[in-house]
Structures are given as structure tokens and as C-alpha cells.
Amino acid sequence: MENFVSGFQDAFQLIITMDPEFFAIVQLSLVVSLTATLLASLFAIPFGVLLGIREFPGKWLLVRIIYTLMSMPPVVIGLVFFLLFLRSGPLGHFGLNFTPTAMIIAQFALVTPIITGVVFNGTKERGPDIQDLAKTMGASPTQTVWLLIRELRINILSAVVTGYGRAMSEVGAVMVVGGNIRGHTRIMTTTIAMLRNMGEYSLAIATGIVLLLISFVINSLLYHWQQER
């Protein structure tokens, strides 16, 4: 209990004193997760929409693969990219291991199936109706795509926010490919894991509280958008 109380005190202290090292960690966490989510969104949103409105052979298999990847353990994703980025690995010449870029790539791989799956679920439910309406109104293919995105915006926003939340809260993938190097690849979740190993429980709790605060803001936004329904 003592750890929790001092954890809250430390969290408050960290925020009001604007500890530079801590804020660099928060900033890197946000940058890595935001970049990964944005890049994943660029690919996953159109992919999820197309998957929802198009029928093609083997679609059932692709959907099952996406659902499987949605629950892929982050540490496994981290391990796969770590091996790919090893000097002796197929992508070793890029020298990406233990860099923020590798962390972004790993989180991109983690988040893409999640955004695709959520967008797909929303689109398969309403996409065909939207597409039919666009056709009966005489919309061009481009106008149809815009209408789909506009009509599915709440679902798309939910997918992006869910993906971002997942990226922000994961530790396994970034720990493996990033290495938790101080001032270079250390982010909030890896800091918590490290502090726990060091027995610095109250500081770990403090970091967790700040992470929770960020999640709270994200979820509040999601709730706000869902209210629009």
C-alpha cells in the first residue's frame, strides 16, 4: 500500500517538476506509438474498408489470419523483427535494432491487424448499404470511397484509437527491438519493467499513473466520439 501512496506522490512530483528525463521518455513513447499508429492507419483503413465491401476467393482465410494476428503477443512480434534486423539477418544491413525506427516498425506490425480488423467489422456491417446508396445516388467511384470513409468515421476513429492504445501500452515488442537504452529507446512501458526489476516500485507506479492518464485521455476521446452515435 505504501508503494501506491508514494507512487501517487512521485507521479505528482514528476509532472509538476517537469523532470526532463521523464518527459523525454513520455515524448518518445508518444512519438513512437503515434507514428506507428498513423502509418498503420494509412494502410489498414483502406484495407479494412475494401475487405468489408469486396468478395473474393480466400477472403475467409485472410480474415482469420487478421483475427489471429490481432491477438499476436507483442513479444513474438518483437522477436521476429529482432531476428530480421540482426546483423546476420535478412534486413541486417539497415542496422535498425535498438533504434526508435525498429520500435515503430514493430508497433506498426502489432497495430495494423487491430485497425484492419476493427475497420473490417464496421464496414462489413454497413459498407454494402453505403455502397448501394452511393450507386443509387449516382456517385462516382471516388465519391463512393469518400462517402464510405465519412459514414464509417466513428468506426474508423475507434479503430485508430484502439490501435494507439494498444501501441502505447505494449512492452514486449519495444523491449526486444529497442533494448530500453537510456536516452535513446527508453519509453514508459520499458521504464516500468526496468524499475520493477530494480525494486523502484513507487517510481514504477508513478510512471504507470502517467501512462494511465494518457490512456484516460484517449478513452475519453473515444467515448466522446461514440456518443455521437
Next chain:
Amino acid sequence: MKLTLSSIRKKYKEKTVLQIPELELEEGYFWGIIGPNGSGKSTLLKIIAGLMEATEGNVLYHNHTLNEKTRRSMTLVFQKPYLLRTTVYNNIAYPLKIRGYSKRDIHMRVNAMLEDFGIEGLRDQKAWTLSGGEGQKVALARALVFKPKLLMLDEPTANIDPSSIILLEEKIREYYAMEKPTILMVTHNIQQTRRLCNRGAFMYEGEVLDSGDVSHLFGLEANPLVQSFIRQGLI
């Protein structure tokens, strides 16, 4: 808009659900398409509207296959229309926006429609809060606002309140009288067909059993099976 259906066949797996060797829908007539459930009426409308592809055959407009431009002059209103997740005003404005009308024109036309349908009070209401009858009024207003030359209606007054039915029928009749479009209306309501249509086609098991003037379809000259269905009210 003269439409010719030429050797149309639609198959689901191995089952033929629609087979029309030749059907000519002359321009400027109000067609009532009637028939029992599963007779292929809605499938026919979807194929004409381009929402479904025929397994074989063609839909011709003045002897040419339908293209994007000709499709822009037609529309289909569903029994359960999809309304955009926005206000009533924006729903009715949508077909005008995608046709590049100016804001002023859109404003004028949409307001005229709202007034015409007696739904000015719903102008800023979100579409998902509307009742079935209100939603159908918005869907019809949205379809008529760009003055389509071919108007397809798939059971437009099914499951809605009687006062809305009266208004919708009145608006459809007015539009037909003013613009003389071709109208294809799928309905189960024989009285409604008599009230509104001047042409009729009776469909059964994917085929057009009989078609022509409404007085013919409901008269003693019609196909005996059609007469039997209509007499027994089995549509």
C-alpha cells in the same frame, strides 16, 4: 427513359432466380411490378440500378448499355432506405452536392423539398432519430430532389403509418405528373398499383408472366395464373 431488358438471367449457385427473355419498359410510364414473395421483383430492380450483375443478358437504354452518365439520371429507393449519418438537410442535399450544384441552388432545392414533404421541422434533426415514415419521406425527397428520369421504388410504403403512405403516394403522383419520368415500383399492394400505375408487370418464379396496361393486368384478358393470384390476393 426507355429500357429494354434483353435475355436477362440471374442465377444463385445453380438456381435461376430471374429469367426475362425480352421486356421493354416504355419511356414515361408508371410501372407497377407485382408478384408473390421471391418472384424476382427486387432482383430485377437491383439489376437495372446496377447494384447486382445479371449472370447473362443486358439492360439497354435506348439500345445502349447503361453507363455512368445514364445511371446518374436514375435512382432506387429501398423499402428500408439507408440514411446518411448526418442531418435531414444534408441527406437531401447529398445527390445535389455530388452533381456539383452551387450552395445557393442546393439551399433552394432542399428547402423546397423539405416544405413540399412537410418536414421543415426535421431540417436539422439527425437521420438516425427519425421514425420509419419520416425516414421514408427523407429518402423519397432525396431521390426526387435531382429529378431522376428513371425512378425505381422498392416497396416504398411498406410498414409505415397510413398518413405517411398518403403523403408519399401524393408526392410520387405529383412528381410523375410534373416530370413524366419512367417509374418502376415494386409493391405487394394491388390497390396501390391501381391507384398509381398505368402499366403493370406480374412476376412469378423469376419470370414475367404478363405485362401491359394496368386494366389488362387486372382484367379478364390477363394470364389465368395472374388472374388467380390477384383474385385470391396472393401477392
